Amino acid sequence: MKTLSKARISAIGTYVPEKRLTNEDLEKIVDTSDEWITQRTGMKERRLACEQEFTSDLCIKAVENLKHRYKGTLDDIDMIIVSTTTADYAFPSTACQIQEHFGWADVGAVDVNATCAGLTYGLHMANGLITSGLHRKILVISGETLSKVTDYTDRTSCILFGDGAGALLVERDETAPGFITFVQGTKGDGARHLYRTGLRSDLKGEQLAGGGKMVQNGREVYKWAVRTIPDGIKTLLKQADLNLEDIDWFVPHSANLRMIESICEKAGIPTEKVLTSVEWFGNTSSASIVLALDEAVKNDKLKKGDTLLLYGFGGGFTYTGLIVKWGVPAS
Known part of the structure; x- marks a missing residue:
């Protein structure tokens, strides 16, 4: 069954923190090695948020990156969907924090927790809301600061996770829908x-x-x-x-x-x-797909x-x- 669609992805933006955690760094924390990690996961590096850098900060910078690259305006967006499992607060939502930062008026804002499937869940929801005629322009954002909830005494899991954020703009397009x-x-x-x-x-x-x-x-x-x-x-x-x-x-x-x-x-x-992002960013949960997409854009693949x-x-x-x-x- 083909999906009814009147929407397409029209812009992308990403952000990863500056701090790097390499396999060699992990060798100093737990009983592991670069060879062991690479053979089992393919990972070489991860990015980690600073102590006072949180998921909302990463998401805001991803949106700023999208805004810089997008040829249109974001002043007419009418919904923000954020996928995260590591929100700054239980509430308010990360989406509300993003709305406040940019000052957009009359905008819906909601967080979605579908863990590592969050980006595709968000895109699916955005297509449905736009195709139904209820909305016209939606920001779908995925952001995680998994380093804040990683157990760095567990050698099997602490090697995996990193931090990052990405944003995709989904807008109404009846002539060339994308879903x-x-x-x-x-x-x-x-x-x-x-x-x-x-x-x-x-x-x-x-x-x-x-x-x-x-x-x-x-x-x-x-x-x-x-x-x-x-x-x-x-x-x-x-x-x-x-x-x-x-x-x-x-x-x-x-x-x-x-x-x-x-x-x-x-x-x-x-x-x-x-297309992957795992080698240099680790497992960034819901942000991993959009980071992979943007790496392909930057490398002139996509x-x-x-x-x-x-x-x-x-x-x-x-x-x-x-x-x-x-x-x-x-x-």
């Missing part, structure tokens, strides 16, 4: 394998560890993703009446390079058609009109896959 189809689902019984505790410390009777830090059973997350995502890719292609050859770029959540390679092998996707298969997946477990036409003009 083709989607697939979405949830496997809630996988929640115990990837979580961060909040107001309660149990899950259906199970006692949870973590004390506010992220806890991940990497093996179970890996198995679920490699088993599930290739089938989702097949569904997307069937619904869009497309073949793999019609896809210019596969852009999955950059969780782990080895995981992505396994997914590609099972799905029959050549690795040279994959062109207007390219067909993209975006696939966000993560804690919950939850996922959203999209096939879209890239609608951002060259700079």
